[in-house]
Amino acid sequence: MIGLLHQISSGIASGAIYASVSLALVMIYQATHHVNFAQGEMATLSTFVALTLIHAGVPFWGAFVITVVLSFGLGVAVERVLMRPVMNAPVLTSVGVFIGLLLIINALDGWIFGFTIKSFPSPFHSAHPLLGGLVSPHELGETGLTVVVLTLVWLFFRFTPLGLAMRAAAHNPSSARLCGINVSRMLGLGWGLAAAIGAAAGIMVAPVVFLDPNMMSGILLYAFAGALLGGIDSPLGAVIGGFVVGVLENIFGAYIVGTELKLTVALIIIVAVLLVKPAGLLGRAVQVRV
Amino acid sequence: MTGNRSALGGALVVFAVLLALAFVSDSYHLFQLTMLVVYAVAVLGMVVLTGYNGQISLGQGAFFAIGSYATAILMANYNWPYWATLPVAAAASALVGFLIGFPALRLGGLYLALTTFALAVAVPQVLKVDALSGLTGGVQGLTMDKAEPPFHLPLTGDQWIYLFTLGVGGLMFLLAWNLTRGRIGRAMMAVREQSTAAEAMGVSLAGIKTRTFAVSAMLTGVAGALSSIAVQFVAPDSFNFFLSITLFVGLVVGGVDSIPGALFGGAFIEFVPNIANDISKAAPGVVYGAILIGFMFLMPRGVGGLLARALRRGRKLAAPAE
Numbered sequence: 001m002i003g004l005l006h007q008i009s010s011g012i013a014s015g016a017i018y019a020s021v022s023l024a025l026v027m028i029y030q031a032t033h034h035v036n037f038a039q040g041e042m043a044t045l046s047t048f049v050a051l052t053l054i055h056a057g058v059p060f061w062g063a064f065v066i067t068v069v070l071s072f073g074l075g076v077a078v079e080r081v082l083m084r085p086v087m088n089a090p091v092l093t094s095v096g097v098f099i100g101l102l103l104i105i106n107a108l109d110g111w112i113f114g115f116t117i118k119s120f121p122s123p124f125h126s127a128h129p130l131l132g133g134l135v136s137p138h139e140l141g142e143t144g145l146t147v148v149v150l151t152l153v154w155l156f157f158r159f160t161p162l163g164l165a166m167r168a169a170a171h172n173p174s175s176a177r178l179c180g181i182n183v184s185r186m187l188g189l190g191w192g193l194a195a196a197i198g199a200a201a202g203i204m205v206a207p208v209v210f211l212d213p214n215m216m217s218g219i220l221l222y223a224f225a226g227a228l229l230g231g232i233d234s235p236l237g238a239v240i241g242g243f244v245v246g247v248l249e250n251i252f253g254a255y256i257v258g259t260e261l262k263l264t265v266a267l268i269i270i271v272a273v274l275l276v277k278p279a280g281l282l283g284r285a286v287q288v289r290v
Numbered sequence: 291m292t293g294n295r296s297a298l299g300g301a302l303v304v305f306a307v308l309l310a311l312a313f314v315s316d317s318y319h320l321f322q323l324t325m326l327v328v329y330a331v332a333v334l335g336m337v338v339l340t341g342y343n344g345q346i347s348l349g350q351g352a353f354f355a356i357g358s359y360a361t362a363i364l365m366a367n368y369n370w371p372y373w374a375t376l377p378v379a380a381a382a383s384a385l386v387g388f389l390i391g392f393p394a395l396r397l398g399g400l401y402l403a404l405t406t407f408a409l410a411v412a413v414p415q416v417l418k419v420d421a422l423s424g425l426t427g428g429v430q431g432l433t434m435d436k437a438e439p440p441f442h443l444p445l446t447g448d449q450w451i452y453l454f455t456l457g458v459g460g461l462m463f464l465l466a467w468n469l470t471r472g473r474i475g476r477a478m479m480a481v482r483e484q485s486t487a488a489e490a491m492g493v494s495l496a497g498i499k500t501r502t503f504a505v506s507a508m509l510t511g512v513a514g515a516l517s518s519i520a521v522q523f524v525a526p527d528s529f530n531f532f533l534s535i536t537l538f539v540g541l542v543v544g545g546v547d548s549i550p551g552a553l554f555g556g557a558f559i560e561f562v563p564n565i566a567n568d569i570s571k572a573a574p575g576v577v578y579g580a581i582l583i584g585f586m587f588l589m590p591r592g593v594g595g596l597l598a599r600a601l602r603r604g605r606k607l608a609a610p611a612e
Binding site for chain 1: 340344346348390394400403404405407408409411414415416418419420484531535538539542546573574575576578579580581582583585586587590609
C-alpha cells in the first residue's frame with residue numbers, strides 16, 4: 001500500500017512536468033493549430049542555459065528567472081522568424097519546420113554543451129522526511145512550483161486584459177482583429193509564454209532525469225499523451241491530462257509493464273484516447289462546416 | 291499518354307544504369323548502392339502516404355524496424371531462406387500499419403503524425419524487452435547468415451544481394467506507380483485534395499486512408515527486410531527515432547509527391563550523413579534540420595518536383611507550336 005502511495009506521489013511529481021509541457025503545446029495548438037514538435041528541445045536548450053548560468057556562479061533562482069525570460073525571447077523569435085512565413089501553409093510544412101527546428105536545437109545542444117549526461121542541482125532540500133517519507137523534497141518543491149506557475153498562467157488568462165486579448169486572438173483571429181487586438185503580437189506572446197513554461201518545466205525536471213541533449217524527448221511524448229487525453233484544444237484538460245498520464249505511467253511502470261516499457265504506456269494512452277474519446281476529456285468534438 | 295511513355299522510358303534507363311553498376315562497383319560501393327535502394331523503397335512508402343494521400347507519418351522507422359525484425363527473426367531463429375521472409379515482413383508491417391492507422395486516421399491532420407511519433411519512440415523499447423529477448427535477441431540483436439547467389443551464378447555475394455534488392459525495389463516502385471495511377475490512386479488524391487467532396491462521391495474516407503497507410507507501412511517494411519538481408523544484423527538501437535526523422539527528411543528532399551523523387555531521397559539518406567559526419571558529430575543534425583527548413587521554405591516539392599518542372603519546360607521548348 002505504501003508502495004502504491006509512493007508510486008502515485010512520484011507520478012504526480014512527474015505529472016506536474018508533463019502538465020506544463022502539455023499546456024505549452026496546447027497554447028500553441030489553440031492559437032495556430034500547429035503542434036510544436038520542437039517544444040521539448042526548446043526546453044532542453046533553456047535548461048542548458050540555466051546550468052551554464054549556475055556554473056558561472058549565478059544563484060539558482062536568479063538563473064531560473066534569467067532563463068525563463070531568455071526562453072520567452074527565444075519563443076517570440078521562433079514565431080517571428082520561422083513560423084510567421086508558414087502560418088497558412090499546409091500541415092506538412094509546419095511539421096517539417098518543427099522537425100527541422102528539433103534537429104537543429106538538439107544537435108546544437110550537443111555541439112555547444114556536450115553529449116555527456118550532466119547532473120543538475122536541486123534548489124529544494126529538507127533535513128527530515130516529508131509526508132512520512134512519501135515524497136522527496138525535490139518532488140514536493142517541484143510539484144509546488146509547477147502548480148504555482150500553472151495557477152499564475154490561469155490567473156493571467158482569466159483576469160488580465162492582455163490574457164483576454166490573447167484568448168480572443170486564439171479563438172477568433174478575424175473578430176479579434178476587428179476589435180483592435182494586434183493578433184500577430186498576441187501570437188508572438190503566446191509562443192514566448194509557451195517557451196517560458198517549457199523552460200520552467202525543463203529546469204524542474206533536470207535534477208530528476210539528469211541533463212543531456214535528449215532529456216525532453218520522452219517527456220514530450222508523455223506531454224502529447226496528456227494533451228490528447230485532456231483534449232488538445234483545452235488548456236485545463238491538458239493540465240489534468242498531464243497529471244493523469246504521470247500517475248498512470250508510474251503505476252503501469254511499477255506494476256504492469258515494467259519500467260523498460262514506460263514509453264510504450266504513452267503510445268497505449270494515445271491510441272486508447274483516439275479509439276474511445278478522440279476529443280479528449282475536456283475537449284470539444286471537432287465539427288467542420290463545409 | 292506520351293507522359294506515361296516517357297516516364298516509363300526514364301525509369302527503364304535509370305534501372306539499366308543501376309543494374310550495370312552491379313558489375314563495375316567494388317563491394318563497399320555495392321553495399322552503399324544496396325542501402326540507397328533500400329532507403330528509396332522506404333521513402334517510397336512515405337510518398338504514397340504523404341504525397342498521394344496527404345497524411346503525415348513521423349514513425350516510418352517503426353515499420354522499417356518491424357520488417358527488419360520479421361526477416362531477422364525468421365532467418366536467425368527459424369532458418370528460413372532470406373527470400374521467403376519478404377512476404378511475412380510485408381504482411382507484418384502492413385498489419386501494424388492498419389492497426390495503428392485505424393484509430394488515428396478517423397481524425398484528420400496531425401493525429402497520425404502524433405501517433406506515429408509515439409510509435410517510433412516506443413518501438414526500440416519494445417525490441418529491447420527481456421520477455422521477448424528469446425525472439426529478438428534483446429539489446430544484442432540478431433545476426434544472420436549472408437545470402438548466397440542461387441544456381442551457382444558467377445556473382446559475388448555482395449553483387450547478388452544488390453541485384454536482389456534492386457529487383458525487389460523495382461517491383462515495389464512498379465507497384466506504387468500502378469497503384470497511384472488507378473482507381474485507388476484517384477480516390478487517394480481526392481481524399482487529399484477535398485475529403486468532403488470525395489466522401490460525397492462515395493469514397494470511404496477512413497477506408498482509403500487506413501489502407502493507404504497499410505500500403506505505406508508495407509513498402510517501408512519491405513525496405514526494412516531488404517536492409518536486414520543486406521546488413522545481416524539487427525539491433526534495437528538502429529531503429530531509434532532518428533531513423534524515422536531521417537526517412538522524413540529523405541521524403542522532403544526527394545519531393546513528397548514524386549515517385550521518382552524517392553530515389554533522390556534514398557541517395558540523400560545514404561550519402562549526406564557520411565559527408566556531414568566528417569565535419570562533426572553534431573553536424574548531421576544541424577545539416578538535416580537546416581535542409582528540412584530550407585526545403586520547406588524554398589523548394590517544398592523537393593528534387594522530384596524540380597525535375598518534373600524542368601521536364602515540362604523542356605517539353606514546351608521542344609514543341610513550341612502548342
